[in-house]
Amino acid sequence: MKNRKHLLGWAGIVAAISITGSAMGIASATGLAKTPSTSTLEAEEPGGNASADSSDTASAGPSSGTVDVTLNEWSIKPSATSAKAGAITFNIENTGPAKSHEFIILKTDIAPESLPTLKDKSLDEEANGITSPGEGKVLGIGKTQTITVPMTEGKYVFVDNIVEKDLAHWEKKAYATFTVQPPDSTDASGSSGETSIVSLTSPVSAGQAANVKVQTSPGGSCSIVYTHPSGKRSTAAGLDPKTADANGTVTWTWLISQQTQPLGNGKVLVTCSGKSAEATIAIQ
Incomplete structure (x- = not known):
């Protein structure tokens, strides 16, 4: 969701819109243009620069596909600065101590200090040369969220773009840079011989x-x-x-039961010819 003002009095509404947009975006990326009718599915059983005032630095090596992110005043601190292309899971936490924050992923070659802004001093997320593959919801103090975002090779900036009555969070220049590296080299068939999760619907509602x-x-x-x-x-x-098709692609679709309790983070584990990949799926 782009160019929106997150007035804290509307945080609940914005969070709902953000979650819905995120889930629909990932579903679209997987080719799931709309939710399949429940009549066709059987329900399951219930069951860079972090900030001006931050001295912490993220590890330099590629992540294993999962990145922990801490938001606060005024910094964004990822546990890694790079990862391989594919579906990357972000475990996000707002440690406050006094304000709500959000996590937005922007893909751009523009230097963070030169990113364009709007009249309200927030970032212009729709400017030329900027795209957003995903974002989290607005998180209150002490709140957490897990999202999984398909990311291609390139340069990224993580930002907090909330706008309050008298403050655009971008004015504090809390951001972190992130690099997505090319996937492992492939053979003539187009496959690396490994198994990776390319996209996953998350979060998804019961x-x-x-x-x-x-x-x-x-x-x-x-x-x-x-x-x-x-x-x-x-x-x-x-x-x-x-069985994977001639391109090495395989997909699954299943229904999350309305009676799922407790809500929270589940796991998806896929194994193909002895090679496994795992991702977190957020059920809400």
């Missing part, structure tokens, strides 16, 4: 469909395990073993 897309070796035998936030393994329809 009662809605989840979709995951995986890249592996062509013709690979693949299985999937979805584990509820409760830790119980799902037996939902749609989670049967599959």
